Amino acid sequence: MERSSDICNRLYELAKSHNGRNVDLDLNGVRVLVIQRLEDAEHVLRQNAGNYRKNLNWYRQMLGSSRFSEDGTAWKMRRDLTQPYFSKFDRERTFRLAAAYGRATLDKMIARSASGLSTLDDDISREMMCSIFIESFFEVKLSDTPIDLGLIAKLVERGSEYSFVPAGQTKALYSDRLAQLPELRRQVLASMQVFRGDTVPETPMLEGMRAADRDPGTGIVLEHELLTCLASGTENSATTIGWMCYVLAAHPQLQEELRALAKTFWRSGKTDWAHLSNLRPLANLISETLRLYPSTPIIGRLALAADRIGEREIEAGQNVLISFVGIQHDARLRANPWTLDIGDEATKPGSGESTAFSFGSRGCGGKQFALVELITILSVSWPMHASS
Numbered sequence: 001m002e003r004s005s006d007i008c009n010r011l012y013e014l015a016k017s018h019n020g021r022n023v024d025l026d027l028n029g030v031r032v033l034v035i036q037r038l039e040d041a042e043h044v045l046r047q048n049a050g051n052y053r054k055n056l057n058w059y060r061q062m063l064g065s066s067r068f069s070e071d072g073t074a075w076k077m078r079r080d081l082t083q084p085y086f087s088k089f090d091r092e093r094t095f096r097l098a099a100a101y102g103r104a105t106l107d108k109m110i111a112r113s114a115s116g117l118s119t120l121d122d123d124i125s126r127e128m129m130c131s132i133f134i135e136s137f138f139e140v141k142l143s144d145t146p147i148d149l150g151l152i153a154k155l156v157e158r159g160s161e162y163s164f165v166p167a168g169q170t171k172a173l174y175s176d177r178l179a180q181l182p183e184l185r186r187q188v189l190a191s192m193q194v195f196r197g198d199t200v201p202e203t204p205m206l207e208g209m210r211a212a213d214r215d216p217g218t219g220i221v222l223e224h225e226l227l228t229c230l231a232s233g234t235e236n237s238a239t240t241i242g243w244m245c246y247v248l249a250a251h252p253q254l255q256e257e258l259r260a261l262a263k264t265f266w267r268s269g270k271t272d273w274a275h276l277s278n279l280r281p282l283a284n285l286i287s288e289t290l291r292l293y294p295s296t297p298i299i300g301r302l303a304l305a306a307d308r309i310g311e312r313e314i315e316a317g318q319n320v321l322i323s324f325v326g327i328q329h330d331a332r333l334r335a336n337p338w339t340l341d342i343g344d345e346a347t348k349p350g351s352g353e354s355t356a357f358s359f360g361s362r363g364c365g366g367k368q369f370a371l372v373e374l375i376t377i378l379s380v381s382w383p384m385h386a387s388s
Helices: 004-017 038-047 057-063 072-087 091-114 122-138 149-162 170-178 181-196 204-214 222-250 252-266 280-292 324-328 367-379
Strands: 023-027 030-035 052-054 298-303 307-309 312-314 319-323
Touching: 004 319, 004 324, 030 038, 030 324, 038 307, 038 319, 072 204, 072 222, 072 367, 091 122, 091 367, 122 149, 122 204, 122 222, 122 367, 149 181, 149 222, 181 204, 181 222, 204 222, 222 252, 222 280, 222 367, 252 280, 252 367, 280 367, 298 324, 319 324
Parallel strands: 030 319
Antiparallel strands: 023 030, 052 298, 298 319, 307 312
């Protein structure tokens, strides 16, 4: 591969050419096992998870140490800073925020379309998702902060080039792409310093982060934790919104059916999260979008000791990639894995809802928050006018 971004295309190729089978690859001179079988991913992520540490040194170099890059005690300490809030957030409040920002974003989309623009830029969904996240957990509006989401997106793009670079070959392979990284990181982290001042309310989550930052024994840096939360909590959801729009455009009849269902909900007089969460076709479309086009297509692990995965002997130091693209398109798990199906197939093993957020002890902590956001936004994705 010339660029690490090429890996996404390669994953879809492997999901077709080696469907339901794991694959040994050489990526830039590094031997890698690509896991495409759900049972083998279960082994790595659940059954023998202690033998496979996160392999995200590139993530640390980009965003600093955080719960996403660390292991062991360092990871648990960082997880405990945020997970209680991601697990027990106010779903009704998030529903209200997502509905309000969803409608405002829809108006922007309509205005852009009316002006002659034929494509939907990522910036519009990125701003929407970050606005919901920041207001939900920090009670401040994105517009009242100096945060530049475009810079964060560029930082993530540039930093991800580290993903498949063997040790010592960074300059040879990606020097042109990485030249901007130090200055980008400096600018982004500087913008996060607003959370150290008194212009941002000290919510319980922020108070805990600040306290950990003040304790030199933790090694925790406030800006690193915040940047990781915003990058992961915004980019993945924004990407899913883009794919959801694509799926709806590609299936106009289904779009009209869901539109009618959502309109009935908003006109029912029972417009709260409890009732919306019972509309399974909406939730199933989100699950199928995540299955067909996972926003996080792979995660990396490194074997600490020898092991066995299926028929393969694993040596200590073996690089392992879990391909959610491969797992979620496995023909052993569903009859037509390349076809959208929001019926019973949507909830089968290997569905987007069950695997696209990863799973096991290191699964995505913000999964439930993201699902509330996404389903709510889907429900308001048409003009909210009397004639609609």
